[in-house]
Amino acid sequence: MGTGIRRITIFTGHLGSGKTELAINFALSLKERGLPTSLIDLDVVNPYFRTRLVREKLEQLGLTVICPRGEWMRADLPALPPAIRGVLEDPGRYGVFDVGGDEVGATVLGRFKPLLPAKDYHLWFVVNACRPFTRDKEGIINMLESIEKACRLKVTGLVSNTNLGAATGWQTIVAGHRVVQDAARVLNLPVVMAAARGDLAEELRAHLPPGLPVLPLNLFMQTPWQDF
Amino acid sequence: MAKILMKGNEAIGEGAVRAGCRYFFGYPITPQSELPHYLAKRLPEVGGVYLQSESETGAINMVYGAAGAGARVMTSSSGPGISLMQEGISYLAGAELPCVIVNMIRGGPGLGNIAPAQSDYFQATKGGGHGDYRVIVLAPASVQEIIDLMRVAFDLADRYRNPVMVAGDGILGQMMEPVELGEEEEIQIPPRPWAATGRMGGEKKLINSLYIVPEELEQHNLKLARKYALITEREQRWEEYRLGGAKLVLVAFGTAARICKAVVDRCREEGLAVGLIRPITLWPFPQKAFEPVIEEAERFLVVEMNLGQMVEDVRLTVNGRRPVHFYGRCGGMLPVAADVVREVKKLYGGEGQ
Numbered sequence: 001m002g003t004g005i006r007r008i009t010i011f012t013g014h015l016g017s018g019k020t021e022l023a024i025n026f027a028l029s030l031k032e033r034g035l036p037t038s039l040i041d042l043d044v045v046n047p048y049f050r051t052r053l054v055r056e057k058l059e060q061l062g063l064t065v066i067c068p069r070g071e072w073m074r075a076d077l078p079a080l081p082p083a084i085r086g087v088l089e090d091p092g093r094y095g096v097f098d099v100g101g102d103e104v105g106a107t108v109l110g111r112f113k114p115l116l117p118a119k120d121y122h123l124w125f126v127v128n129a130c131r132p133f134t135r136d137k138e139g140i141i142n143m144l145e146s147i148e149k150a151c152r153l154k155v156t157g158l159v160s161n162t163n164l165g166a167a168t169g170w171q172t173i174v175a176g177h178r179v180v181q182d183a184a185r186v187l188n189l190p191v192v193m194a195a196a197r198g199d200l201a202e203e204l205r206a207h208l209p210p211g212l213p214v215l216p217l218n219l220f221m222q223t224p225w226q227d228f
Numbered sequence: 229m230a231k232i233l234m235k236g237n238e239a240i241g242e243g244a245v246r247a248g249c250r251y252f253f254g255y256p257i258t259p260q261s262e263l264p265h266y267l268a269k270r271l272p273e274v275g276g277v278y279l280q281s282e283s284e285t286g287a288i289n290m291v292y293g294a295a296g297a298g299a300r301v302m303t304s305s306s307g308p309g310i311s312l313m314q315e316g317i318s319y320l321a322g323a324e325l326p327c328v329i330v331n332m333i334r335g336g337p338g339l340g341n342i343a344p345a346q347s348d349y350f351q352a353t354k355g356g357g358h359g360d361y362r363v364i365v366l367a368p369a370s371v372q373e374i375i376d377l378m379r380v381a382f383d384l385a386d387r388y389r390n391p392v393m394v395a396g397d398g399i400l401g402q403m404m405e406p407v408e409l410g411e412e413e414e415i416q417i418p419p420r421p422w423a424a425t426g427r428m429g430g431e432k433k434l435i436n437s438l439y440i441v442p443e444e445l446e447q448h449n450l451k452l453a454r455k456y457a458l459i460t461e462r463e464q465r466w467e468e469y470r471l472g473g474a475k476l477v478l479v480a481f482g483t484a485a486r487i488c489k490a491v492v493d494r495c496r497e498e499g500l501a502v503g504l505i506r507p508i509t510l511w512p513f514p515q516k517a518f519e520p521v522i523e524e525a526e527r528f529l530v531v532e533m534n535l536g537q538m539v540e541d542v543r544l545t546v547n548g549r550r551p552v553h554f555y556g557r558c559g560g561m562l563p564v565a566a567d568v569v570r571e572v573k574k575l576y577g578g579e580g581q
Contacts, residue, residue, distance in 0.1 A: 048402035130233045164406035225490040227564035
């Protein structure tokens with residue numbers, strides 16, 4: 001994928017940029033390649049719509065999900081399970097990190113800075129150009145810099161994830177991708193992949209720059225009115 | 229104008245800014261913290277003031293001060309924080325100060341939890357604070373509606389010189405939906421001749437809710453009552469969804485109404501005549517919505533994320549003419565669409581009573 005698979009992949013970005021769905025789907029794609037993969041829910045910012053709520057489903061699909069257990073799962077606490085360290089230290093395991101939104105979410109990541117395997121991790125910044133504060137190049141760069149400052153790490157690539165939820169068309173993503181590319185050029189960073197709901201992936205591949213990987217997303221976070 | 233993807237909490241902030249609100253005082257609490265976060269970034273862009281107070285008690289009294297000085301002002305919180313604000317809300321109602329108070333309801337009572345709930349309906353619509361007063365309560369059910377209702381909230385507050393509460397829940401605050409913001413308008417805030425902005429050679433302007441002489445307080449209370457009667461007559465708002473020929477009418481607001489809409493669609497597909505009344509104003513309760521359907525409807529089913537609060541207002545409205553049933557989940561649990569369908573099927577055709 002993009003600049004090649006590394007042992008640790010970290011998804012960070014603006015609140016609501018789509019990190020959780022991306023992290024889940026990316027982790028599943030690693031698992032499908034036969035790699036032993038752990039998904040780490042590092043979101044201590046937002047107690048709603050986070051990975052841990054679909055833990056059982058993901059575990060049935062073969063992922064190891066690392067998040068607070070038992071009654072702590074739903075707590076509004078910055079609690080981090082020790083198993084995170086296990087993933088970072090196990091050279092045979094692949095880890096996908098779902099970090100909380102904005103600089104407040106990224107602060108948590110800084111705690112693991114000394115444990116990240118040198119040259120064997122990606123820190124990817126997810127951009128949805130339909131979100132407030134990241135709608136243009138300047139907004140994206142500001143957000144990226146405040147996240148880098150908070151986690152004391154450098155972003156290594158951008159993920160193009162523009163969407164309007166259920167109202168997304170491939171045109172939405174293509175228009176957003178131009179904004180992401182503009183920002184990437186200024187930042188001198190690669191756009192490592194685009195992501196889109198599964199049914200849009202084919203159309204997208206035809207309209208995005210050739211060679212840019214498109215990760216089809218199978219959406220896991222549901223509203224209660226979708227639950228029949 | 230392109231659509232953008234917003235969280236409900238962010239939309240409350242943006243909707244307030246676009247309604248001309250320039251002052252926000254509040255204290256963070258899950259599940260509404262994205263709202264103060266958003267306004268902390270957004271208000272300085274438009275020359276407004278965002279201030280994190282030392283507590284919710286502080287916030288509501290800052291609102292009192294700003295409203296008394298004639299500002300469009302807002303605060304927000306969730307359950308426990310709104311409870312702390314009740315004294316201030318009563319004072320605001322007594323002093324007839326326009327303002328907007330947001331409650332993104334979480335599970336209670338007490339510290340409860342941070343999951344979504346609608347269990348503050350009684351608190352919002354029946355007082356909460358002391359004294360004979362009313363607060364206008366608006367209950368949006370989508371992110372787009374939040375944007376639109378924020379303007380309505382501030383306008384109603386001004387028109388009636390009364391606090392307006394916007395009542396949502398954690399799901400509505402946290403979920404993301406595309407919204408059309410439209411062009412940003414220059415808002416002309418109606419003149420406030422009563423505001424305490426200096427005497428300027430004119431009459432003394434006093435913002436107060438103290439009436440020591442009982443005769444005077446009675447007159448003040450009666451004046452407020454006339455205002456509340458006027459609001460009840462003029463401001464009932466609701467949405468009707470597939471009510472034509474409905475034999476079973478669901479009644480739900482906010483997130484529960486979103487669930488019920490999906491249920492109505494599913495039931496209609498299966499040939500069941502089911503419709504929905506969605507109150508948008510929780511106070512005044514939209515009694516007018518019920519009269520046209522009561523002939524055809526065989527029964528009502530109220531669905532709430534609590535143990536039965538709005539159902540009392542539905543029963544008062546229906547007044548024994550039809551059976552009014554209730555289905556709810558509480559403590560942060562949700563009545564998911566499948567559960568409500570099951571409940572509808574149990575009742576439809578008169579079984580399972």
